Amino acid sequence: MAKTGTTGDKIFRTVLLIAVSIIPLIVAAIIYMMVQNSLPTLQRFGVGFLTGREWIPAQETFGALPFIYGTIVSSVIALIISVPLSLGIAIFLVEQAPKNLAKPISFMVELLAAIPSVVYGLWGIFVLAPFVRDYLGAFLQKYLGFLPLFQGRLTGIGMLTGGIILALMIIPILTAVVRDVLEVVPVTQREAALALGATKWETTKVVLGNAASGIAGAVVLGLGRAIGETMAVTMVIGNSPQISASVFEPAYTIASVLAANFADATEKIYLSALIEMGLVLFFVTFAVNALAKLLIIGVSRRNGVAKA
Amino acid sequence: MTYRISELRQTMRSKISVSNLNFYYGKTQALQDISMEIPEREVVAFIGPSGCGKSTFLRTLNRMNDTIAGTRVEGKVTIDEQNIYASGTDVVSLRRKIGMVFQKSNPFPKSIFENVAYGIRINGIHKNKADLHERVEKALRDAALWDEVKDRLNASAFGLSGGQQQRLCIARALAVQPQVILMDEPASALDPIATQKIEELVVDLKKDYTIVIVTHNMQQASRVSDKTAFFMLGKLVEFNPTQKVFQNPDERLTEDYITGRFG
Amino acid sequence: MAETNSQNHGRRKLVSSVMTTLTAACAVFVVAVLLLIISYIAIRGFSSISVQFLIDTPKPVGEGGGIGNAILGSVMMTALAAVIGLPIGVLAGIYLAEFGNNWYGNVVRFLADTLVGVPSIIIGIFIYTLIVVPMGRQSGLAGGLALALIMIPIVARTTEEMIRLVPDAMREGALALGAPQWRVTWNIVLPAASTGIATGAMLAIARITGETAPLLFTALNSRFYNFYLDQPMSSLTVQIFNYATGPFEVEHAMAWAATLILVGIILVINVLVRFLTRKRF
Numbered sequence: 055m056a057k058t059g060t061t062g063d064k065i066f067r068t069v070l071l072i073a074v075s076i077i078p079l080i081v082a083a084i085i086y087m088m089v090q091n092s093l094p095t096l097q098r099f100g101v102g103f104l105t106g107r108e109w110i111p112a113q114e115t116f117g118a119l120p121f122i123y124g125t126i127v128s129s130v131i132a133l134i135i136s137v138p139l140s141l142g143i144a145i146f147l148v149e150q151a152p153k154n155l156a157k158p159i160s161f162m163v164e165l166l167a168a169i170p171s172v173v174y175g176l177w178g179i180f181v182l183a184p185f186v187r188d189y190l191g192a193f194l195q196k197y198l199g200f201l202p203l204f205q206g207r208l209t210g211i212g213m214l215t216g217g218i219i220l221a222l223m224i225i226p227i228l229t230a231v232v233r234d235v236l237e238v239v240p241v242t243q244r245e246a247a248l249a250l251g252a253t254k255w256e257t258t259k260v261v262l263g264n265a266a267s268g269i270a271g272a273v274v275l276g277l278g279r280a281i282g283e284t285m286a287v288t289m290v291i292g293n294s295p296q297i298s299a300s301v302f303e304p305a306y307t308i309a310s311v312l313a314a315n316f317a318d319a320t321e322k323i324y325l326s327a328l329i330e331m332g333l334v335l336f337f338v339t340f341a342v343n344a345l346a347k348l349l350i351i352g353v354s355r356r357n358g359v360a361k362a
Numbered sequence: 363m364t365y366r367i368s369e370l371r372q373t374m375r376s377k378i379s380v381s382n383l384n385f386y387y388g389k390t391q392a393l394q395d396i397s398m399e400i401p402e403r404e405v406v407a408f409i410g411p412s413g414c415g416k417s418t419f420l421r422t423l424n425r426m427n428d429t430i431a432g433t434r435v436e437g438k439v440t441i442d443e444q445n446i447y448a449s450g451t452d453v454v455s456l457r458r459k460i461g462m463v464f465q466k467s468n469p470f471p472k473s474i475f476e477n478v479a480y481g482i483r484i485n486g487i488h489k490n491k492a493d494l495h496e497r498v499e500k501a502l503r504d505a506a507l508w509d510e511v512k513d514r515l516n517a518s519a520f521g522l523s524g525g526q527q528q529r530l531c532i533a534r535a536l537a538v539q540p541q542v543i544l545m546d547e548p549a550s551a552l553d554p555i556a557t558q559k560i561e562e563l564v565v566d567l568k569k570d571y572t573i574v575i576v577t578h579n580m581q582q583a584s585r586v587s588d589k590t591a592f593f594m595l596g597k598l599v600e601f602n603p604t605q606k607v608f609q610n611p612d613e614r615l616t617e618d619y620i621t622g623r624f625g
Numbered sequence: 626m627a628e629t630n631s632q633n634h635g636r637r638k639l640v641s642s643v644m645t646t647l648t649a650a651c652a653v654f655v656v657a658v659l660l661l662i663i664s665y666i667a668i669r670g671f672s673s674i675s676v677q678f679l680i681d682t683p684k685p686v687g688e689g690g691g692i693g694n695a696i697l698g699s700v701m702m703t704a705l706a707a708v709i710g711l712p713i714g715v716l717a718g719i720y721l722a723e724f725g726n727n728w729y730g731n732v733v734r735f736l737a738d739t740l741v742g743v744p745s746i747i748i749g750i751f752i753y754t755l756i757v758v759p760m761g762r763q764s765g766l767a768g769g770l771a772l773a774l775i776m777i778p779i780v781a782r783t784t785e786e787m788i789r790l791v792p793d794a795m796r797e798g799a800l801a802l803g804a805p806q807w808r809v810t811w812n813i814v815l816p817a818a819s820t821g822i823a824t825g826a827m828l829a830i831a832r833i834t835g836e837t838a839p840l841l842f843t844a845l846n847s848r849f850y851n852f853y854l855d856q857p858m859s860s861l862t863v864q865i866f867n868y869a870t871g872p873f874e875v876e877h878a879m880a881w882a883a884t885l886i887l888v889g890i891i892l893v894i895n896v897l898v899r900f901l902t903r904k905r906f
Contacts, residue, residue, distance in 0.1 A: 060805070062805050062807045062808070063805050063806045063807050065807075066806070066807030066810070066811070067724065067807075069716060070716050070717070070719055070720035070723075070724065071720060071724075073712075073713050073716030073717045073720060074716070074717040074720035074721060074725075074730075074733055074781070075733075076713055076717065076777065077717060077733050077736055077737050077740065077777065077778060077781065078732065078733060078736050080740065080774055080777070081736050081739075081740060083751070083755070084743075084747065084748075084751045087751055087754045087755055088747075088750065088751065088754070090754075091754045138651070139651050139654065139655060140651075141651075142647060142648040142650070142651025142652070143648070143651045143652045143655055145648045146648040146649050146651060146652045147652070149648075150645055150648060150649065151649075151652070152431060153431065159652050159656060161899060162655075162656050162659050163655060163656070163659075164895075165659060165892065165895060166655070166658075166659050168831060168832075168835075168891050168892065168895045169662065169835070169888060169891070170834075170835025170836070170837065170862060170887060170888070170891065171835070171836075171837060171838070172835070172837040172862045172865050172866050172869070173662075173666070173835070173865070173884050173887065173888055174662075175866070175869060176865060176869045176880055176881070176884055177662050177665060177666075179869055179870075180669075180869075180877065181661075181665060222658060225655055229655075240468065242464050242466060242468035243468055243470065244429070245426060245429070245462070245464065245468070246462075246464065246468045246470070246531070246534075247470075247480075248426065248429065248457055249424060249426065249457055249460070249461065249462035249535065249544075250457070250458065250461075250480065250481035250484070250485075250534065250535065250538055251454055251455065251457045251458025251459075251481065251484070251485055251538060252454070252481075252484055253454050253484075253637050253638055253640070253641035254641045254645055255640055255641035255644040255645065256484050256637070256641065258644070260470060260480075263470065263471060263472070264470070264471055275742070278742050279742065281744075282742070282743065282744030282745075282746075282747075283744070284744055284745070284746045284837075284838040285837045285838055285862075285866065289866070289869060289870060309744055309746055309838075312746050312750065313746055313838055313841055316749075316750070316753070316841065316842045317841060317842045317845070328750075329750060329754070332746070332747055332750045335744060335746075335747060336743060336744075336747050339742055339743050339744055339747075340739050340742075340743060342742075343738070343739040343742035343743075344735070344739055346742075347735070347738055347739070452634075454634070454637075454638065455634065484637070485633075486633040
């Protein structure tokens with residue numbers, strides 16, 4: 055009987071090992087297939103691919119800089135909007151709200167994450183873009199129009215609208231991670247500050263200090279999501295391969311250039327250029343996610359030590 | 363030796379006065395009808411089996427229990443004749459007057475210097491930078507930590523040993539010039555040598571401060587305190603000069619606990 | 626000193642109450658945005674939805690049309706993804722929880738977490754190069770596979786977490802009776818964690834139901850009811866994308882109506898999961 059037990063264990067373990075090994079296999083296969091398929095442009099353009107400012111597929115000119123620029127600008131806008139909001143919500147949920155209020159609000163913020171990207175895009179096109187054109191953009195142009203950032207024609211479709219949509223989409227994950235790291239901060243830290251005569255907000259600042267690297271991790275994680283977010287951005291950013299100072303201007307992100315053009319790319323070299331963009335996106339998001347994970351693990355580890 | 367000092371001070375005015383205090387966690391009553399006078403510049407020890415309410419009672423003295431949802435207080439706690447549970451009481455300034463040291467040392471993730479400076483800074487006590495340094499140094503000296511850390515003030519507080527961290531937390535509490543110091547089992551997580559240092563410090567500090575210390579260690583209570591309160595099941599069983607509590611208690615329950623018949 | 630202190634004190638309390646109000650305002654704002662989005666979908670969606678719309682296939686502009694084939698396509702590809710992704714994900718999760726406290730487990734855990742964060746369009750490109758190019762055409766099979774790959778790391782990690790919640794005492798109790806490890810895991814641990822694993826699986830299904838990017842050039846789209854996985858296949862999300870970016874008002878109305886269906890399904894799953902987990906824990 056013991057023998058059947060051990061044989062059973064061996065089979066069981068092998069099956070599990072095969073299943074779990076599919077995960078590294080997927081990662082390896084993604085890298086292999088994408089490198090393989092982007093070899094034509096990798097060999098032909100080298101690093102120039104990333105620094106070229108012109109993207110004219112018909113002339114086989116492939117410079118990815120406009121996409122990198124659009125990705126960075128829209129992600130930065132997203133972070134500027136979402137970081138303070140998410141911090142505010144997380145602080146409210148952990149430090150202030152009574153439990154019976156915090157739970158439903160947490161759930162509603164999580165629901166924001168459940169809404170599909172394409173739905174954000176739809177809402178962006180028909181609700182947000184007109185709002186940006188008629189109110190927000192007009193307001194910014196009126197009072198801050200002297201800045202190159204807010205000049206140019208207002209269509210509602212462009213980097214600002216893309217950034218706002220991205221902000222809404224990454225608020226749930228930012229809030230959830232910040233909430234979790236704040237909850238890890240021991241209650242004795244709050245009591246220590248309170249006992250010294252700290253106000254509620256001063257106590258909160260002590261808590262934030264404790265959670266600093268976790269919050270940084272949350273921001274990096276949000277950045278990773280913003281960089282990789284595809285459909286909603288594709289639908290509102292205007293899809294134009296240009297580099298302009300104004301956030302009202304249309305642009306492309308790396309992800310949106312893929313979504314908008316991949317199906318049309320029939321020439322081998324064009325396809326290779328797009329896959330190379332995908333490869334860049336893959337490595338960037340992979341690195342950003344890895345960094346975020348290290349930062350977030352740091353907090354729970356340190357607080358684990360401080361608690362003991 | 364300690365009881366003579368306590369007798370000298372028998373006539374001193376009381377710093378904290380508690381009358382008919384009841385405390386509830388939700389529907390459970392954790393403290394029942396407690397009344398007590400805590401005299402100025404003495405050390406009062408709270409002893410009793412775990413769960414007897416001694417820590418809860420300590421935390422009612424600076425309204426730290428306010429931070430726990432679903433708690434409720436009835437009765438009166440006055441500090442310098444002011445009822446701290448009166449409506450309109452400013453809890454922030456109240457807590458500034460009452461320092462607190464916790465069971466587990468809880469330094470902030472900052473440097474040694476910044477830990478002590480924190481309360482001074484937020485309360486705006488210092489006049490200038492030099493004054494801030496002076497106050498930090500004084501607090502560290504009063505907490506008998508200065509000589510051990512003066513060369514590494516900017517190092518992280520987490521690099522200190524457990525006993526040093528706890529004395530740092532005492533220094534942090536002293537730096538805001540409180541009048542009362544509440545200590546919630548401050549040595550329970552420390553080794554005997556570090557414990558002894560904390561005990562010496564407590565005796566030393568009563569020159570300037572009124573100290574209330576919760577302890578599960580009866581020897582500690584007898585070594586450091588002038589008066590001892592014995593709690594059980596949320597009730598104050600006995601409150602007398604320490605010498606009396608340990609040698610000739612009024613209550614049978616106290617005697618049973620002290621002699622180790624339960625607990 | 627007392628006076629400057631009280632001045633300072635008043636300012637500090639003011640700052641504190643302003644900041645606490647602001648954080649509450651952040652929460653109110655984001656909840657308001659959620660309600661705004663959902664109510665928009667409800668209002669615009671309900672005003673253009675009909676039974677015919679749920680059955681019809683897309684037609685030239687002006688002749689009506691619907692999303693019947695898109696719903697079928699979404700269901701078929703999601704089912705395919707679940708059939709492939711769930712068993713692999715759950716088995717991988719069991720490995721991570723029960724045997725994964727070694728370097729290999731750590732590596733896989735790290736890769737799974739980063740894979741979850743990799744944009745889903747990358748998975749689309751990968752499947753394109755792996756399946757679509759050799760097959761010579763887009764297909765429901767390729768779309769379903771892309772969705773399965775998105776599911777696997779999510780399901781693996783939630784399964785692992787749920788199994789880790791099962792108390793060790795339960796395992797040891799069974800092992801002490803002489804049960805082999807695999808029986809303990811299969812008959813004791815797994816059933817104990819089953820509710821958690823099931824809710825995780827439901828959330829993963831909700832997530833892939835809303836995916837668009839990985840289907841764009843794997844499953845592509847189709848104007849017809851298609852029951853064959855080796856043919857291009859329509860999906861709700863791609864159909865919404867096409868309608869939303871189309872030039873005509875009628876198409877936009879259909880986009881909202883299709884969105885109502887999609888978001889309805891996803892929200893129902895999420896609320897259901899919330900309800901189930903609340904009851905249990």
